[in-house]
Amino acid sequence: MAKDFPTRAENYSQWYNDLVIKADLAETSAVRGCMVIKPSGYAIWEKMQSILDKMFKDTGHSNAYFPLFIPKSFFSKEASHVEGFAKECAVVTHYRLKNSSDGKGIIVDEDAKLEEELIVRPTSETIIWDTYRNWIKSYRDLPLLINQWANVVRWEMRTRLFLRTTEFLWQEGHTAHATREEAIAEAEQMLSVYADFAENYMAVPVIRGIKSPNERFAGAVETYCIEALMQDGKALQAGTSHFLGENFAKAFDVKFLSKENKLEYVWATSWGVSTRLMGALIMAHSDDNGLVLPPKLAPTQVVIIPIYKNSDQLAVISETAVKIKNNLQAKGISVKYDDRETQKPGWKFNEYEFKGVPVRIVIGPRDLENGTVEVARRDTLEKSVYQIIDIEKKIVNLLDSIQDNLYQKALAFRDENTRKADTWEEFNTLLDTKAGFVLAHWDGTPETEQKIKDETKATIRCIPLNNTPEEGKCIYSGKPSKQRVVFARAY
RNA sequence: CGGGAUGUAGCGCAGCCUGGUAGCGUGCGUCGUUCGGGACGACGAGGUCGCAGGUUCGAAUCCUGUCAUCCCGACCA
Structure with missing residues (x-):
C-alpha cells in the first residue's frame, strides 16, 4: 500500500x-x-x-x-x-x-x-x-x-x-x-x-x-x-x-x-x-516509512500478529495471543489482534508500520516453543525478543518510553534548528539555508515586521513568554531592542 | 483573480505529434502453491477516453467552446 x-x-x-x-x-x-x-x-x-x-x-x-x-x-x-x-x-x-x-x-x-x-x-x-x-x-x-x-x-x-x-x-x-x-x-x-x-x-x-x-x-x-x-x-x-x-x-x-x-x-x-x-x-x-503516532494518542497502541502455516497452528497461537491481548487491555492498553487470514504477515507488518501503530507483537511457532514474542517499536523500528512472563509490565514501560523518546527527539530537533541572527545578512542566510526558528532583535514596530515579511516571507511567530531580556539592535532597522523574538517561515 | 499544467479502468500512467478494433503497472475476483518484512503462477471482471459542438467514411487522437482539478503567487488556524 x-x-x-x-x-x-x-x-x-x-x-x-x-x-x-x-x-x-x-x-x-x-x-x-x-x-x-x-x-x-x-x-x-x-x-x-x-x-x-x-x-x-x-x-x-x-x-x-x-x-x-x-x-x-x-x-x-x-x-x-x-x-x-x-x-x-x-x-x-x-x-x-x-x-x-x-x-x-x-x-x-x-x-x-x-x-x-x-x-x-x-x-x-x-x-x-x-x-x-x-x-x-x-x-x-x-x-x-x-x-x-x-x-x-x-x-x-x-x-x-x-x-x-x-x-x-x-x-x-x-x-x-x-x-x-x-x-x-x-x-x-x-x-x-x-x-x-x-x-x-x-x-x-x-x-x-x-x-x-x-x-x-x-x-x-x-x-x-x-x-x-x-x-x-x-x-x-x-x-x-x-x-x-x-x-x-x-x-x-x-x-x-x-x-x-x-x-x-x-x-x-x-x-x-x-x-x-x-x-x-x-x-x-512521522518518517519515510509512514505515520508515527505517540502512544497517548494512538487509537491502537499495540497490534498482535500471528505467524502460522495452517489453521491448526493459528488456533494454538491464538490462545496465547488472546491471553496477552486481554492482559494488556486490563492495563488500559488498546490492542488489536489481527488474525485475518486474508492478509500475509509481511503485508500486515507494513500496514501497521505505515499507519503508525506504536508497538507490534509477533507470535509464531518459534515463540511458542520458547515462551517468547517478538516486539517491534515503531519509533526506532527496533525489534527485540521478550519473555511472555510479565509482558504487560514491559509493554506499559515500552509505550511510556516511546512517548518520551518522541518528545525528546522532537525537542532535540527544535533545539538544533533554533538559531540566533544578529545581522540582516545572517538572518537571510539562515532563512534560506537552514530553515527553522530564528531568534533576532526587532524594533517592535508593525512597519518593520511587515517589511521583513515582504522581503523574506518570514513572520514573527511569537514573542516568547518569560523571554530573557537582552539589549540589541533590530536586524532590519538597527533601532534598539530589548529582547529577541522568534521568526520563521510558517504554514 | 494573475501565471503554468492536467483530465483515458478504483489508483498511477502510456497512446494523441502522423485519425483506423482501448493499452501498461497496481489494485480487484477465482483456484493452487505459499505464510518470521509488502509471495508466486494460471484464469478472469473492470473504461460513454471530463463534457458539448465541429471537421471526417471514421475522432482518445485534429479544431472550437465549456467544466473540473492540481501547482506557483496574493489570503490564512
Missing part, C-alpha cells in the same frame, strides 16, 4: 500529502477545499477531543452549542473583527431551490432571497456575545466559562489536508469575567492547557508566546499562542488563546452590575485548537 511513497527529503509537502492519504486518515472530497476525515483519522481526533474536553472541564468549563449561522449585521459590530474575517466568509443568501424552467436541473429560487444574509461562522465570538448579553446581568453571573465543539468555515484560497481546509473542526472557548486581571489569567491558563496537551500528549514541544500586533487575532487585545516546529523547518501555530478586553462586550453591549453596584463592561477571552493539530501531529513525528 505504501509503495512509491516519497521521502521527506525528496519532496516534503508531497510526503505529507501522500502520508495523509495512504495512511487512510483523510481524503479530498467532492467539495472544493473540504476533506473527508476517514475512520483512522477521526479516531485520532476523537482521542484528542476527549483528552482536551477533560482538561477544559477540569478547569471549570462547560460545553454548549451555538448556531452555525450568524446574521450579517452581527459581524459588523466589532470593527477589526469584520476586517479580519470579511474576505473569507461563506454567505447564505437564499433559502429555497426550484426546478429550472428549461427542465435541466435545479436552480436557486430568486423569490426566496433572505432579508438579511447569514454568514456561515468562521468563528463564533459575535453570535456568542450577542447571546451572552442576556445571560449576564450581575457579577454573580460571572465568570461564564463555556466551550463549544463545532465546525467552522473559512473560505481560504488554497487548502491542504488538515493544515488548512475550507471547513474544519475545532473547539472554541468563550469566557466572560468581571475583571481584566481575571480574563488575562484565563487566557494564560488556557494557553498552558494547550501547551500541556501539545507536549505531554502529542509529544510536540512548543514555544509559548504572544503574537505581535500584525499577527494578533482580529478583535483581540492580546493573542497568546503556542508555536511548533515541523520537520521541514517551518513553524506551525498550534493553538491560540485571546484576551479580548472589553471589545466584544462593548460591541454587543454586555454589562453587569458589580458588587459596588456599578454598571461595567464584561472582560472576555476566546481560545481554540482545530483539526490542524492533526497536521502538526502527523508532521512532527
